[in-house]
Amino acid sequence: xxxxxxxxxxxxxxxxxxxxxxxxxxxxxxxxxxxxxxxxxxxxxxxxxxxxxxxxxxxxxxxxxxxxxxxxxxxxxxxxxxxxxxxxxxxxxxxxxxxxxxxxxxxxxxxxxxxxxxxxxxxxxxxxxxxxxxxxxxxxxxxxxxxxxxxxxxxxxxxxxxxxxxxxxxxxxxxxx
Amino acid sequence: xxxxxxxxxxxxxxxxxxxxxxxxxxxxxxxxxxxxxxxxxxxxxxxxxxxxxxxxxxxxxxxxxxxxxxxxxxxxxxxxxxxxxxxxxxxxxxxxxxxxxxxxxxxxxxxxxxxxxxxxxxxxxxxxxxxxxxxxxxxxxxxxxxxxxxxxxxxxxxxxxxxxxxxxxxxxxxxxxxxxxxxxxxxxxxxxxxxxxxxxxxxxxxxxxxxxxxxxxxxxxxxxxxxxxxxxxxxxxxxxxxxxxxxxxxxxxxxxxxxxxxxxxxxxxxxxxxxxxxxxxxxxxxxxxxxxxxxxxxxxxxx
Numbered sequence: 173x174x175x176x177x178x179x180x181x182x183x184x185x186x187x188x189x190x191x192x193x194x195x196x197x198x199x200x201x202x203x204x205x206x207x208x209x210x211x212x213x214x215x216x217x218x219x220x221x222x223x224x225x226x227x228x229x230x231x232x233x234x235x236x237x238x239x240x241x242x243x244x245x246x247x248x249x250x251x252x253x254x255x256x257x258x259x260x261x262x263x264x265x266x267x268x269x270x271x272x273x274x275x276x277x278x279x280x281x282x283x284x285x286x287x288x289x290x291x292x293x294x295x296x297x298x299x300x301x302x303x304x305x306x307x308x309x310x311x312x313x314x315x316x317x318x319x320x321x322x323x324x325x326x327x328x329x330x331x332x333x334x335x336x337x338x339x340x341x342x343x344x345x346x347x348x349x
Numbered sequence: 350x351x352x353x354x355x356x357x358x359x360x361x362x363x364x365x366x367x368x369x370x371x372x373x374x375x376x377x378x379x380x381x382x383x384x385x386x387x388x389x390x391x392x393x394x395x396x397x398x399x400x401x402x403x404x405x406x407x408x409x410x411x412x413x414x415x416x417x418x419x420x421x422x423x424x425x426x427x428x429x430x431x432x433x434x435x436x437x438x439x440x441x442x443x444x445x446x447x448x449x450x451x452x453x454x455x456x457x458x459x460x461x462x463x464x465x466x467x468x469x470x471x472x473x474x475x476x477x478x479x480x481x482x483x484x485x486x487x488x489x490x491x492x493x494x495x496x497x498x499x500x501x502x503x504x505x506x507x508x509x510x511x512x513x514x515x516x517x518x519x520x521x522x523x524x525x526x527x528x529x530x531x532x533x534x535x536x537x538x539x540x541x542x543x544x545x546x547x548x549x550x551x552x553x554x555x556x557x558x559x560x561x562x563x564x565x566x567x568x569x570x571x572x573x574x575x576x577x578x579x580x581x582x583x584x585x586x587x588x589x590x591x592x593x594x595x596x597x598x599x600x601x602x603x604x605x606x607x608x609x610x611x612x613x614x615x616x617x618x619x620x621x622x623x624x625x626x627x628x629x630x631x632x633x634x635x636x637x638x639x640x641x642x643x644x645x646x647x648x649x650x651x652x
Contacts, residue, residue, distance in 0.1 A: 188354045207357035207399075210390070229350045230387040237453050243427065244453040249386045253357050254403060300452060318539045319451025 194255045196221065197265030207253050212236040214252035215262060223263040223292050227321070234320030237293040238262050244300035263292035266299065274344065275299060275337040284333035286324035294320050298334050306342055310335060352389035359401045363408065363487065363516065366400055371489045371512040373398045378514055380423060380462030383454045408461070408516065413438055419519045422461025426473075430455060438522050441479070441547060444531035445472040451539055461515045467505045469570050469605075470542040472531070474500070478572035479547050479562045480520035488513040501571035523560070527551045528643025530635040534627050543567055544624055546631035548639035550582075557586050558643075563636065565599055565628040573602045575632060587640050596633035600625055 193202040196219060203218050212229070215221045215238070227233035229248045236247045239261035266273045272280065275298055285291045294317065301308070301316040308316070313334045314327075322330065358376075360366040370376055376398035379385055388394040402408060408423035411432060418439055420429070429435055430446040449472055450458060463473040464484065474497075477484075482497040486509050495508060502508040509515070523529075533545030544567035551559035561582045563575040578595035585591060604621045619627075 188356055190357065206354070208352040208354055208389075210351075210386070213351070229390060231383060231454060234451070234453065240456075243456040245456050246383075246453050248390075249454070250382055250457065251352075251357070251386070253359075254382075254401060297453065315538070316452065318537070319453060 190253050190256075192252050192256050194258055194260060196260045197262060205252050207251060209252045210248050211238070211250050211252045211255050211260075212247035214255075215247060215260070218252075221262050221264055225289055225292055227289065227293075232321070233290070234293040234297060235290050237296045237320070239296055239300060242300075242303075244297055261296070261299075263295055266295060273299075274340045275302070275334070278333040278337040278340065279330070282329045282333035282336060284325060284329040290320060290322045290324075294322065294330055298337070302334070302338055302341065306338060306345075308335070308338060350390040352386075353392060353395035355389075355396055356398045357401065358398060359404050361404050363405060363514075364489075366402060366405060367487060367489045367512070367514060369398070369400050370514060373400075376400050378402055378465075380465065381425070381458040383450065383458040383462070384466045384468065385462070402514075411435065413522065416522050417519050418522050419517055420460055421517050422464075422515045423459050424461075426450075426455035426458045426460065426463075427452070429460065441529035441531050441549060442476055444529060445476045445545075445547065448472055448531070448533050448535075448539065448542065448545070460518065464500070464518065465507055465509075465515055467501060467507055467571075468541070469505070470545070470567055472533070472542065472545060472566070475545060475547055475564055475566040475572040476531070477518055477520065478564050478574055479549055480523075481562075482518050482520040484518050485516050486513045487516050492516070498574075504570045523549055524551055526643075526645070527560070528639035528641065530638035530642065532631055532635050532638070534631060543619055544627040544631055546628065546635045548632075548635040550636070550639040550643045552640075552643040552645075553584075557584055558582050558640070559584075563595075563632060565602075565632055567624055568599070568602055568604055568628050570605065573599075573628075575599065575602075577601065578632070578636075582636070587636075589637075592633050592636040592640075595636065596629045599628040599632050602628075 188207050189204055190207055191204045205214055205218055212226050215224045224238055225235040227235035231246045231249045237244050238247045240258050279285055297320050313331050358369050375396050377396040379399045379401045402423055408421045410421040411424050412419055426446055426449055430443055435442050460473055463471050477497045484495045484500055500507050528550040531547040533542040535542050546565045549562040553559040561579050563578050564572045566572045575598055577598040581595045
């Protein structure tokens with residue numbers, strides 16, 4: 173906050189490491205890291221949360237997608253210091269007490285993954301998408317997934333899983349209401 | 350891939366950011382980072398200092414005042430896409446935003462970041478050009494306004510000096526119920542546009558075109574305003590032939606200078622001739638779509 177009070181010589185020599193404090197999947201972490209570490213590398217290397225995968229490392233493939241403050245982002249396209257004070261959700265945070273989320277269960281039921289490398293990104297992208305669009309058309313699901321690449325499945329099973337998950341989640345929420 | 354080392358600064362106010370920009374050698378402002386972070390990790394760029402603008406709330410807003418729309422430089426693309434205000438007053442902005450990246454990149458990507466990165470295929474620069482926008486830049490020395498037509502200094506470089514920073518972009522709102530269309534050609538859905546075109550049009554209530562604004566991106570380092578075509582359409586009763594004739598004026602406009610071929614343009618995907626052809630086709634399509642909207646016919650959003 174008070175950078176204006178710090179003499180310029182101090183600013184020039186500011187360290188290229190910082191302590192980052194953030195919440196990941198409900199757990200608070202405080203870790204010293206270099207400023208150039210991306211959030212994706214931070215999650216994998218510092219926190220050992222290796223569920224978040226790095227495919228292209230420049231924002232094209234979608235494998236590293238995580239949620240920050242409830243919205244999906246590319247964790248390879250920001251530095252971990254920028255996540256200071258924010259709330260992150262990774263694929264590890266989707267299941268509750270060992271039970272798969274409806275979306276994860278549908279991925280399994282519909283064979284929506286083969287090698288699984290892209291899956292964490294698809295799950296997070298769809299979690300964000302379905303929270304805003306609980307009753308999507310197939311076309312809308314296809315649109316939502318244009319930012320995630322999968323080289324195994326041909327996408328068909330992923331789309332079926334997403335539509336089925338939307339249906340199950342609607343039924344669950346109606347039952348709860 | 351990892352960026353070269355840099356010192357990280359996260360000012361909480363505009364004056365603080367401006368002071369850092371003024372005092373530090375080789376300092377680069379970091380907006381949404383959806384282009385800058387790849388440049389850094391690929392080591393296409395390296396900077397001694399990064400000034401993160403993400404913690405400056407006063408740079409993030411979108412409001413109308415006296416017939417003007419004013420958008421803070423750090424307003425997220427996703428925020429604008431989900432904004433009820435924008436749907437009502439400037440729907441073409443959302444037509445364009447739908448074509449930018451993906452949900453996850455729009456969450457971080459900002460309007461100001463896109464305008465400053467100045468990629469020749471960037472949709473938001475095109476939308477600003479359609480509206481004759483004004484960009485307000487500030488430095489510790491004061492502030493000045495730059496007309497969108499003067500924004501580009503050269504390839505991917507806006508006409509700001511080292512200690513200046515874009516604070517907001519403003520443009521005049523079009524009348525309620527105006528026609529609008531923004532369409533683009535890319536290799537795959539949501540890829541970088543090869544060519545895109547946008548049109549704004551009003552109906553004078555008597556079967557003729559009132560106001561009109563047309564532009565194409567992807568032909569040059571900045572959006573190409575089709576001023577001759579606008580003059581041809583102004584006050585005329587539109588026909589398919591008139592739109593086709595107006596679209597032909599795309600052929601008269603300058604294309605990328607050869608010196609930029611080394612940097613990937615214009616040969617990144619396609620020849621200049623093909624870009625010109627696409628520009629003509631898309632200009633005609635958006636004229637027709639904008640007119641249909643202006644006269645109140647529903648058109649689906651092209652995806």
